Amino acid sequence: xxxxxxxxxxxxxxxxxxxxxxxxxxxxxxxxxxxxxxxxxxxxxxxxxxxxxxxxxxxxxxxxxxxxxxxxxxxxxxxxxxxxxxxxxxxxxxxxxxxxxxxxxxxxxxxxxxxxxxxxxxxxxxxxxxxxxxxxxxxxxxxxxxxxxxxxxxxxxxxxxxxxxxxxxxxxxxxxxxxxxxxxxxxxxxxxxxxxxxxxxxxxxxxxxxxxxxxxxxxxxxxxxxxxxxxxxxxxxxxxxxxxxxxxxxxxxxxxxxxxxxxxxxxxxxxxxxxxxxxxxxxxxxxxxxxxxxxxxxxxxxxxxxxxxxxxxxxxxxxxxxxxxxxxxxxxxxxxxxxxxxxxxxxxxxxxxxxxxxxxxxxxxxxxxxxxxxxxxxxxxxxxxxxxxxxxxxxxxxxxxxxxxxxxxxxxxxxxxxxxxxxxxxxxxxxxxxxxxxxxxxxxxxxxxxxxxxxxxxxxxxxxxxxxxxxxxxxxxxxxxxxxxxxxxxxxxxxxxxxxxxxxxxxxxxxx
Amino acid sequence: xxxxxxxxxxxxxxxxxxxxxxxxxxxxxxxxxxxxxxxxxxxxxxxxxxxxxxxxxxxxxxxxxxxxxxxxxxxxxxxxxxxxxxxxxxxxxxxxxxxxxxxxxxxxxxxxxxxxxxxxxxxxxxxxxxxxxxxxxxxxxxxxxxxxxxxxxxxxxxxxxxxxxxxxxxxxxxxxxxxxxxxxxxxxxxxxxxxxxxxxxxxxxxxxxxxxxxxxxxxxxxxxxxxxxxxxxxxxxxxxxxxxxxxxxxxxxxxxxxxxxxxxxxxxxxxxxxxxxxxxxxxxxxxxxxxxxxxxxxxxxxxxxxxxxxxxxxxxxxxxxxxxxxxxxxxxxxxxxxxxxxxxxxxxxxxxxxxxxxxxxxxxxxxxxxxxxxx
Ligand SMILES: Nc1ncnc2c1ncn2[C@@H]1O[C@H](COP(=O)(O)OP(=O)(O)O)[C@@H](O)[C@H]1O
Ligand SMILES: [Mg+2]
Numbered sequence: 001x002x003x004x005x006x007x008x009x010x011x012x013x014x015x016x017x018x019x020x021x022x023x024x025x026x027x028x029x030x031x032x033x034x035x036x037x038x039x040x041x042x043x044x045x046x047x048x049x050x051x052x053x054x055x056x057x058x059x060x061x062x063x064x065x066x067x068x069x070x071x072x073x074x075x076x077x078x079x080x081x082x083x084x085x086x087x088x089x090x091x092x093x094x095x096x097x098x099x100x101x102x103x104x105x106x107x108x109x110x111x112x113x114x115x116x117x118x119x120x121x122x123x124x125x126x127x128x129x130x131x132x133x134x135x136x137x138x139x140x141x142x143x144x145x146x147x148x149x150x151x152x153x154x155x156x157x158x159x160x161x162x163x164x165x166x167x168x169x170x171x172x173x174x175x176x177x178x179x180x181x182x183x184x185x186x187x188x189x190x191x192x193x194x195x196x197x198x199x200x201x202x203x204x205x206x207x208x209x210x211x212x213x214x215x216x217x218x219x220x221x222x223x224x225x226x227x228x229x230x231x232x233x234x235x236x237x238x239x240x241x242x243x244x245x246x247x248x249x250x251x252x253x254x255x256x257x258x259x260x261x262x263x264x265x266x267x268x269x270x271x272x273x274x275x276x277x278x279x280x281x282x283x284x285x286x287x288x289x290x291x292x293x294x295x296x297x298x299x300x301x302x303x304x305x306x307x308x309x310x311x312x313x314x315x316x317x318x319x320x321x322x323x324x325x326x327x328x329x330x331x332x333x334x335x336x337x338x339x340x341x342x343x344x345x346x347x348x349x350x351x352x353x354x355x356x357x358x359x360x361x362x363x364x365x366x367x368x369x370x371x372x373x374x375x376x377x378x379x380x381x382x383x384x385x386x387x388x389x390x391x392x393x394x395x396x397x398x399x400x401x402x403x404x405x406x407x408x409x410x411x412x413x414x415x416x417x418x419x420x421x422x423x424x425x426x427x428x429x430x431x432x433x434x435x436x437x438x439x440x441x442x443x444x445x446x447x448x449x450x451x452x453x454x455x456x457x458x459x460x461x462x463x464x465x466x467x468x469x470x471x472x473x474x475x476x477x478x479x480x481x482x483x484x485x486x487x488x489x490x491x492x493x494x495x496x497x498x499x500x501x502x503x504x505x506x507x508x509x510x511x512x
Numbered sequence: 513x514x515x516x517x518x519x520x521x522x523x524x525x526x527x528x529x530x531x532x533x534x535x536x537x538x539x540x541x542x543x544x545x546x547x548x549x550x551x552x553x554x555x556x557x558x559x560x561x562x563x564x565x566x567x568x569x570x571x572x573x574x575x576x577x578x579x580x581x582x583x584x585x586x587x588x589x590x591x592x593x594x595x596x597x598x599x600x601x602x603x604x605x606x607x608x609x610x611x612x613x614x615x616x617x618x619x620x621x622x623x624x625x626x627x628x629x630x631x632x633x634x635x636x637x638x639x640x641x642x643x644x645x646x647x648x649x650x651x652x653x654x655x656x657x658x659x660x661x662x663x664x665x666x667x668x669x670x671x672x673x674x675x676x677x678x679x680x681x682x683x684x685x686x687x688x689x690x691x692x693x694x695x696x697x698x699x700x701x702x703x704x705x706x707x708x709x710x711x712x713x714x715x716x717x718x719x720x721x722x723x724x725x726x727x728x729x730x731x732x733x734x735x736x737x738x739x740x741x742x743x744x745x746x747x748x749x750x751x752x753x754x755x756x757x758x759x760x761x762x763x764x765x766x767x768x769x770x771x772x773x774x775x776x777x778x779x780x781x782x783x784x785x786x787x788x789x790x791x792x793x794x795x796x797x798x799x800x801x802x803x804x805x806x807x808x809x810x811x812x813x814x815x816x817x818x819x820x821x822x823x824x825x826x827x828x829x830x831x832x833x834x835x836x837x838x839x840x841x842x843x844x845x846x847x848x849x850x851x852x853x854x855x856x857x858x859x860x861x862x863x864x865x866x867x868x869x870x871x872x873x874x875x876x877x878x879x880x881x882x883x884x885x886x887x
Pocket of ligand 2: 046047048166
């Protein structure tokens, strides 16, 4: 074998999908034993490029060398044989099997493989890199981060020495991401070569050795991380300089728009997901909601939107001159009361939109009942779509393209654009920039600030504390379903918020 | 230990098409049909028959003369209407495979009206000499059929929305209940044909038989009207929109303020009612009585029709006629010497190719050394 310093060298790779050129003459190299971050806006072709390494797609042209040797990768299996393992954005695990079974699945011998040897190897791998995994836990009982761990171990178990992770931190909390990075560093120390895709610049700076940048399918450059800053990376990625400051405009005359009192909800498992939550949202402010993933944010939002049953307490909306309690009302009843609440749920294509329908039909979700008679009116929403495409710069072939075909950022613009269009009084957004690139994220922040300036009460459920600290007027921290504190981000630190995220109010009282 | 793959492109690989023009899709379907015909011809040759002769006979059996065309249309009508009914449910991702049972229940309800009242109505008609009794009779049968079929469709929907039961098994089982009930009725003195010990429901009085237009019972007109109405219902109305949303995601439907249970019940009523209507047209139009063969697998074939047509009622019209023609053509075959099983194998081959070609409409094969052209 020819000696080379590169684990992977891709030369002049081009890949087209119909008329879309996903990768145009891209070259990329990964040194042995380094962590390379692959950076680029949504739709810049990162996933496509990596899929060609892992055998999902086959390049139209170009050359791939692994450890210096030209190779052809025709299937994921051949990629494995070359020591390449990819952890995809969407996990590919069998729910009803255990972690260990999933890990050995598909190998010669399959599940029937000697369980003891398998278990021993799995714990060996876990120990070596610092994973934290119960091999006998079933996948359906696992949190997202655990599933991801299974995927990574699965790849390592097959002896991969080149690992590709596609946006692994998009589904993780900051704490979980830190843990993952420790694991990646341990792998690097062990001589593995790693490519990681992420949109979060501080993560790139934190974990990588070099950064390769793609823009609109073209390869731009590779930079040593030591020499990079958030600003320089953004510019290389976007192609022009943009400000990384998130604004927090001041608004006078804040009025109470939504009062939640003593709200308690029970989730599908019969556990109290929200416990006696009390807070007020004011028009003209952004109320950030921080908390470890799964602390009851989803249930809280859905209860406020009328999608989740509240067992106790009240949700009072401002209507005209009084307040109206909507606990016990279905969504359609809330609409009928004339309450204009907008909700951008966490699961955009599974709840906020219908992926297979086009943009016009997705606009109709909020408005189809407004038209009199038995027919739906598609003319008005079509006009709305055209306006939104123009004002929010939504990239789409047209209003009749299924929204599933759009990139993440554009999907979110369609959803948020629709919700804003109906002039809400309360706008509730859950993880609005998850999976979005910098440019789209800032567009979303701008839109939220615009609403705030119009006097809307914005509730922003987020996971990135840095962003919440910058954009919110107040931050409500929830922990285990309880409101553990409401703080002013101008007068406290990230660490203060972090502490509240893991401490309940009661513990704090006991401490005091 | 690692195996290095040799440096060459795979000989052939498949890629999903981003989109395909309708014209291209039809070309692929055409090629598939041709492929099926050639394959069938080879089979016939091996069996020692003359393929040209047999294909000729098949076409003649389906379209070769007014009588044959009428038979083909008569076969297509219930198929088309049930397929439309099924499409309502399937668009909602409610897997109603109980069309067979809903057809039978519709047929039973219509027959019940006919069996119990045809004598009285016939007497009344003879006395008054007006058309009114006949119209009343037929309308009553019609209403009985759609209400009964509809309710039979609503039952699994109730269970699904209340207790989350699986509708596939549920609707399948209901088919057998309906079929056994028909068998039971054939033994009932009130229903049985007089003067024979053979368990068979008697023929209705002509007053309970649908009138003919251009030689075929008027069901065909109803079917054509339904194609148009269903098309508009599914694509232009609020109800149709709700069906599409519920079918894609019940969560989004709840978010949109759609009452999911209500949509399930309403749509399954329509789905069942349409199948019930098909049953009515068979008993009152084609057969003039209720038999165990009233549904005769139509409820299942209709699933193929709905699926091949991608739930589009207008395409269903073409597909239903095509499948009815195959069926009639094959039936004609068996009456002219070629074994029936052979004719059925031919139908199987054609359906196999038609369903299989959907793969080539969604995917394309790329051979070694060729660039992926724009799809
Ligand atoms: N299977 C596919 N069919 C058609 N277009 C695709 C497919 N996969 C990706 N694309 C297009 O290729 C471009 C690059 O996509 P992708 O590699 O997913 O970007 P990224 O991962 O950088 O967000 C996008 O314009 C996307 O719409
Ligand atoms: Mg991607």
